[in-house]
Amino acid sequence: MAAHASADGKHVPHIIPLGTYMKVFWTLIALTVVTVAASRVDFGMLNGVIAFGIASVKAGLVMAIFMHLKYDNMLNRVIIGSAIFFLIVFYLFCWMDEASRVVIEGVL
């Protein structure tokens, strides 16, 4: 949506076609149905991973098209990417701490 300034510095929008928005919308609805359907089947340890994976595909579509990141400045992608990256670091360190604890007297 950026770096499209005309010679006089006016902002010229990058317009995503209507058809793309509709396709993304129906894909999001379909993935919601898949999420619900997948939750009816027991994949054991993978249950959470599958639900989180589908949610992340949906989130990616929303960010790329609805939030226009696909056609946006690289800087905005770096900003949001860094937030997601540090969130993952935050989770991994908490998880390592929790998973490596020894259970004492049955209380975590």
Place this chain on the structure above:
Amino acid sequence: MSIADHHADPENAHVAHHFENAEHQYATAKEGMWAFLCTEILMFGGLFVAYLIYHHAYPLTFKWGSDNFLNWKLGAANTVVLLTSSLTMALGIYYVQHRNAKKAVMNLWITLLCGAIFMVIKGFEYSHKFHEGWLPGSWFKPEALAKQISLGAPENIPLYTSFYFMMSGLHALHVLFGMGAIFWVLLRTRKGEFGPHYYTPVENVGLFWHLVDLVWIYLFPLLYLVG
């Protein structure tokens, strides 16, 4: 630029003196919005990490909560409602970019309507839980807790309601705030203040609304479908 020129072309009038041009101003405002969305992600992120850690520690508590306290059909309905609102928000911007204020305003109204439907469904869900005494943490009604435990619930089941109310409640506050912001840009769009060369407030309010949708995309499986 004289005062007369200033009013003659509203789309040029918006460039503040410290920006090189309208494109520079647009890109800067949007970058600021993304930086703000990062702080939002990190705020919700704290709750999500806490959820994942406690879910890992007490999987049965979360399974019981999602199976017995929540109706996945209401959660799925709200997911569809929010996804629809995200589409109409994006279409609102699309029509502003095409200088079609009428269709843009119509799409923004639909977005608001979807936000309202979301809150009504959420309201029904909350009032049901209030009625049953399934409240967060220490507010969980003792008789409701005794009943749940007799049915086989883990003793720390109030942990689930704490996460449910904190996460969905913070999200619902964002929906309400987003609705207010959408109403504001709707009025300005109706007045004809935006066009293809200037629509920054609509774009940024849209980004906020999509973030609210993004959070729900994760909340729905985490709260309603966990196994």
